[in-house]
Amino acid sequence: MEVEAENGTRSAPAGSTWRRGRPLVLIAVLLALVIALHELVPNRWGNLGSLVATFLPWFVLAVPLLLLAAALRRSALAALLALAPLAAWVGVFGPQLMPVEAEAYDLTVVQHNVADDNHDVERTVNLLLAEDPDIVALEELTSENLPQYEAALEPTFEHHTTQGTVGLWSRHPISERTRVDIRPAGIDASWDRCLRAVVQTPEGEVTVYVAHLPSVRVGPRGLAAYSRNRSAELLGEAIAADPAPAVVLAGDLNGNLLDPGLAPLTDEVSREEHGFRFTFPSALPVVQLDHVLARGAEVRDLRVLPRSGSDHLPVVSRVSLGQ
Template sequence: MMVDARHAIHTDAPAKTAWQRGRLLALGSVVVAVLLVAHEFVPNRWGNLGSLVQSFLPWLGLAVPLGILAALLRRSALAVLAVLLPLAAWIWVFLPQVRPADPAPGDLTVVEHNVSDTNTDVAGTAEVLLAAEPDIVTLTEVSEETAEQYTEAFGEALPHHETQGTVGVWSKYPLKGAKAVDIRPEGVDATWDRCLRVVIQREGASVALFVAHLPSVRFGRGGFETELRNASALQLADAVNAEKNETVIVAGDLNAVLADDAIAPLTNLVTAPTTGFEFTYPESFPVVQIDHVLARGATVTETRTLPSTGSDHLPLLAHIDTPWS
């Protein structure tokens, strides 16, 4: 039996308008905006999701250009409008860091560097660090052999030095009171030795310096595995909190960004510059700053990265305004 075409059922749906297309894209923009402004409320359940989001928080800004491109391809006015939300959120969170600043130079220059235990170019690394004319150099991942080589390479520019395990400090000024600080997480072997406390002396005044290398974080079966680092950061925080010297500097590879609330027991005790993005790792394409110079009773006025060495980290230079000035 034939059906008259005039009575056929029309099944074609009407075409969506520019305001109806791209709803999923718009939802994605809303989610990114919420993560940016409320990242501290992301729980550290489900594989330490909160730490993971906070570690790469600035990179959520990539959702803006990618969202615009996807919205144009989808021809969605709704998605284009929604992209304004993560744009506004990113500006709200990071405007202080991108705002131009003219920081004071400070009276103490500290260079911190994870030199990498596979870095064989000691002379070249020392040359890069000395070019910044530092008063203090703190190194992590040094061995007994390379520590001696760095001492020779720094020479008369930094004649005072102390090492402890795999960390060390080389200084223009005299050092005293060097001692190991136990920041081992529970269950870690006693040969794990990654923190040194020493006092820098100048003009009758003193500054306590902690050089530390916290445990690495990994992506594993449990997600973003940070438990060992978090435990070590808590022990370092206890040591800093117990320090009687009013002026304290903490330098080292913390294997964490300062926005990570998991290390808040430490970062709540010290301050850092609020401008710029000084990503230090990995050296080939830095995406996070896990190397830091922080202070209590002094002001870190500026930080910036130095040229690459044979390490997988970039060196970090910090100018500090101390009570000496």
């Protein structure tokens, strides 16, 4: 029933399509604000900021659900505002979905967490070598699988170095190699997951870090990420203090580049993102944990490779040293 106002005009009835579905409207507005202002979500209360950043690319899937709910509720206002999260998502991720032209590069870098329970070393190595890389960075090397990787990679790479569970293979000479201690408090010295090496390429000297940050877990109290965050801080401090003009970081960082827990590290090394490069879990990837980042160099054309037998997917990037 329509209601006549005092001035003689008629207002919409209380049950009209423009007044129904107010809870849906509230949800849509809040979701749009979280997407657009995700950098302001505090990283406390169970690392809420990191948790939001981890799944932020997937928040767009809420839009069709909101539209369906609005249709069932017959709410025109809810249907209209269901597009607000989509607009916010496009504002955040739209630029990285734009096509880019191929550019010149100096090095091909392959990075892979090979997984300590991956027994198909031959298949894994063949997959990585198919990209004709100049540098290969591996994580989760063990006393059992390291000799196999060394034997399989030796015919292609004359130079290599390992430290704990990470390793670097290079076509070009390695002039320096050192351990980088990124252990969080409470972890004993047997935990050894970062190395620094100086590689002498024909285009100039490049310092390469290979790192594997601690894992994170989602539980009833949110995202358990203290150890990962502390390792990111230590690695960021090491890179910040490194006088090398060109630095490349390859590794499993156990977080995406939006994660505020990685900010102390990604403030030092970065790359321009293009598209989505999900690498974990390999059977159905939903988040990118594996990265190639740089300072004083430019990472271009990062791609995800097929499955290798690991629970992570490998990535390959083209790096311009700009020298």
